[in-house]
């Protein structure tokens with residue numbers, strides 16, 4: 637059985653294979669995401685951690701969010717492509733940056749979050765579920 641999703645960074649040093657469908661897809665406009673996404677939002681798909689297999693060296697940036705949770709952003713050490721985010725509050729998920737995935741993955745954000753931090757010029761699709769701050773965690777069974 638072939639994995640539903642695969643991907644690589646710009647230089648190819650980091651690659652990913654994902655063996656499940658996402659539990660959520662989101663666009664995040666928080667300030668930290670704007671920094672790593674060149675001023676726009678990050679576009680993400682959350683997968684169960686055990687379904688995500690990564691190869692290649694990544695750097696990580698760790699910070700404490702307003703929620704008190706410790707967030708980590710991983711990126712390729714060679715080319716800087718954003719790879720994923722993870723939260724101390726939800727270690728069971730990895731938030732994969734959609735840009736990492738190979739062309740034709742077919743995923744798109746269903747929800748825009750932290751929209752109160754979006755810049756004035758941001759155009760946010762009104763069809764998306766809109767959360768000014770952090771939404772509740774995905775509604776999936778968790779162990």
Ligand SMILES: [Zn+2]
Nearest residue numbers: 645647712715
């Ligand atoms: Zn790279």
Ligand SMILES: [Zn+2]
Nearest residue numbers: 664665666669
């Ligand atoms: Zn964010």
